[in-house]
Amino acid sequence: MIKINLLGDVLAQAGAKKGGEKAAPAEPVQVYTGEGGSRSSLPIAGVVVGLIFAAFGGAYYLWLNSEFTRAEKKKAELEVDRKQYEPYIALEKKFREKKETLQKKEEVMTTLKRQQALPVHFLEELANSLPDDVWFGKVSQKGMTITIEGEARNFESINAFYGNLQSRTRWFKKINYPGANRVASGAFAFTISFELQNAV
Secondary structure, X not given: OEEEEOHHHHHHHHHHHHHOOOOOOOOXXXXXXXXXXXXHHHHHHHHHHHHHHHHHHHHHHHHHHHHHHHHHHXXXXXXXXXXXXXXXXXXXXXXXXXXXXXXXXXXXXXXXXXXXXXXXXXXXXXXXXXXXXXXXEEEEEEOOEEEEEEEXXXXXXXXXXXXXXXXXXXXXXXXXXXXXXXXXXXXXXXXXXXXXXXXX
C-alpha cells in the first residue's frame, strides 16, 4: 500500500507566507510500506508453478510419444511375423479341415458297419427268446421299431416269449404287448412291438 505525505506542501506554503518570499514548492514524499513486496512475490510464484506444470506436461507428452512409438514398432514387427507364418497357418487350417472330414467319414463307416451287423445279432437274440410253441406270421420294421405278429398254442407260451424279450435289455427296450386273442384254428394270435437297441 502506497501513502503520499502531503504535509510538506502545507508547511512549505506557510513558510513562504511568513518569509515574504516565494519558496519552491516542495516535492511530495512517498512512503512505502512492506505490503507491496509480498504482493510482488505472488506473480513470481505463479510463474514458477506454471513452469513446473509445463515441465511435467512436457515430460508426460514425451513419455506418451515414446510409448506410442514403441507400440507402433511392436505392431510392425507382429505384422511381419504374421506375414511370415501365413503359409503355415493356411497349411494347418487345411490339415484340420481334412482331419474333420476323415473323422466324419470314419463315423459314417462305423455306423454302417454296426447297422450291417445288427440284423444278424437281432435275429440270433430273437431266436434265443422264442419258445418252441410260438411262431411268427409277420415281422416288420419301421426305423428302430420292430413289430411281430404271430401265434402260439397257449397264453403261457406268449407270456414266456414276452418275458424273454424283457430280460434282454441290451437289445430290446420299450416292449409293448397288448394281449392275445383266440383264432378259428384254436391258437392264440398276438402282436408284440419293441425298439431295437444298437448294441453291437
